[in-house]
Amino acid sequence: MANNYVLVINPGSTTTKISIYQNETELAFEELRHEAQELAQFSRLADQLDFRYGIITKFLQQKNFSGSDFIAVVGRGGLLRPITGGTYRVSSAMIIDLTSGRYGVHASNLGGLLADKFAAALHIPAYIVDSVVTDEFQPVAYISGNAAIPRRSVFHALNQKAAARAVAAEQGWQYDEKNLIVVHMGGGVTVGAHQHGRVVDATNGLDGEGPFGPNRTGALPGLTTLQYVSDQKLNYADEVSLFVGEKAGLMSYFGTQNLDEIMAKVKSGNAFAKLVFKALAYQIAKEIGVFATVLTGQVDGIVLTGGMAFNDQLVALIKQRTAWIAPIFVHPGQSEMAALNHGVQLVLAGQAKAKDYLTESQKVAQKQAKYL
Ligand SMILES: Nc1ncnc2c1ncn2[C@@H]1O[C@H](COP(=O)(O)OP(=O)(O)OP(=O)(O)O)[C@@H](O)[C@H]1O
Numbered sequence: 488m489a490n491n492y493v494l495v496i497n498p499g500s501t502t503t504k505i506s507i508y509q510n511e512t513e514l515a516f517e518e519l520r521h522e523a524q525e526l527a528q529f530s531r532l533a534d535q536l537d538f539r540y541g542i543i544t545k546f547l548q549q550k551n552f553s554g555s556d557f558i559a560v561v562g563r564g565g566l567l568r569p570i571t572g573g574t575y576r577v578s579s580a581m582i583i584d585l586t587s588g589r590y591g592v593h594a595s596n597l598g599g600l601l602a603d604k605f606a607a608a609l610h611i612p613a614y615i616v617d618s619v620v621t622d623e624f625q626p627v628a629y630i631s632g633n634a635a636i637p638r639r640s641v642f643h644a645l646n647q648k649a650a651a652r653a654v655a656a657e658q659g660w661q662y663d664e665k666n667l668i669v670v671h672m673g674g675g676v677t678v679g680a681h682q683h684g685r686v687v688d689a690t691n692g693l694d695g696e697g698p699f700g701p702n703r704t705g706a707l708p709g710l711t712t713l714q715y716v717s718d719q720k721l722n723y724a725d726e727v728s729l730f731v732g733e734k735a736g737l738m739s740y741f742g743t744q745n746l747d748e749i750m751a752k753v754k755s756g757n758a759f760a761k762l763v764f765k766a767l768a769y770q771i772a773k774e775i776g777v778f779a780t781v782l783t784g785q786v787d788g789i790v791l792t793g794g795m796a797f798n799d800q801l802v803a804l805i806k807q808r809t810a811w812i813a814p815i816f817v818h819p820g821q822s823e824m825a826a827l828n829h830g831v832q833l834v835l836a837g838q839a840k841a842k843d844y845l846t847e848s849q850k851v852a853q854k855q856a857k858y859l
């Protein structure tokens with residue numbers, strides 16, 4: 488007899504987070520950590536599928552969950568064709584795009600793939616919610632400044648929207664009636680302009696836009712970067728993506744992305760650590776200023792979220808430079824598991840319709856074709 492459980496799977500580069508929900512209640516949560524050596528045996532991200540499937544299955548067995556307990560499974564959506572936000576049924580076209588990495592390689596690609604594998608085994612539907620390619624851009628945001636290179640929307644859509652909705656609910660606001668600047672400060676940092684519930688512009692954390700983060704480079708000087716890549720003969724497939732992600736940001740300066748370790752250096756009086764930490768806050772604050780202009784100064788609130796929002800000194804430095812723009816709301820950590828589950832519960836309760844990947848991606852492609 489089904490217990491109406493929803494299995495929630497959120498793969499990161501070094502972890503797989505799993506939750507089991509019944510309605511909106513989280514019954515179990517586990518963060519399974521993967522050692523670098525464990526993952527090194529897989530040359531492509533998609534090759535990790537069976538390994539991660541195996542450890543999730545083991546976890547469910549250890550906790551005595553049975554396959555028949557589940558009515559749906561949801562994974563964090565990955566790099567797909569640009570689509571609008573919301574809940575999607577995992578489809579064969581989606582599986583092909585996620586497996587091939589045609590739109591880029593990101594740990595969240597495994598979310599849709601793992602959900603699909605569990606769905607097939609348990610005979611239940613699979614979904615993704617607010618994927619990282621959620622594209623609600625206004626036309627002007629697609630223009631990069633070079634005709635060969637359009638901008639694309641890749642940001643922490645799931646957590647940004649969840650944090651924005653949570654702040655709106657706390658304030659008694661309707662999310663889709665307010666203008667918010669949301670800053671996700673995780674391993675990567677992305678900033679989004681949420682205008683009446685639509686993210687009309689956002690920094691692409693993966694491509695190297697906006698502020699740097701613990702393991703992401705943020706924007707770099709273009710010509711100097713191209714020269715460096717050419718001089719070092721970095722190949723695009725792996726070395727360049729490591730250079731702008733994973734081995735970039737704080738990681739490139741200190742060999743660690745752990746903010747606590749860097750704070751220990753700051754506290755011990757290390758002048759360079761102090762400077763880089765100040766620069767982190769400076770770049771984030773500067774981008775908030777940029778996004779205030781996206782919203783033409785009509786900003787109801789600034790939301791700081793993600794793991795680094797737990798760091799009071801960072802938050803204080805950002806506030807010093809931006810408090811004049813709008814009230815600041817700190818929503819530390821991530822609400823991704825709850826947001827994934829919520830997206831599915833809406834569909835199960837008939838309050839939202841699951842979207843079709845190809846239909847929505849065609850709509851966005853038609854919108855983009857007008858401007859690019
Ligand atoms: N409780 C905490 N206190 C201080 N710093 C923290 C805390 N939790 C996480 N961090 C720091 O935040 C950064 C990572 O944040 P988070 O865990 O949100 O990112 P992630 O999930 O790995 O990546 P992303 O959010 O980009 O997908 C690291 O630098 C980490 O040291």
Ligand SMILES: CCCC(=O)O
Pocket residue numbers: 619641642643644674675676677691692693703
């Ligand atoms: C979520 C996409 C951006 C990033 O991973 O930094």
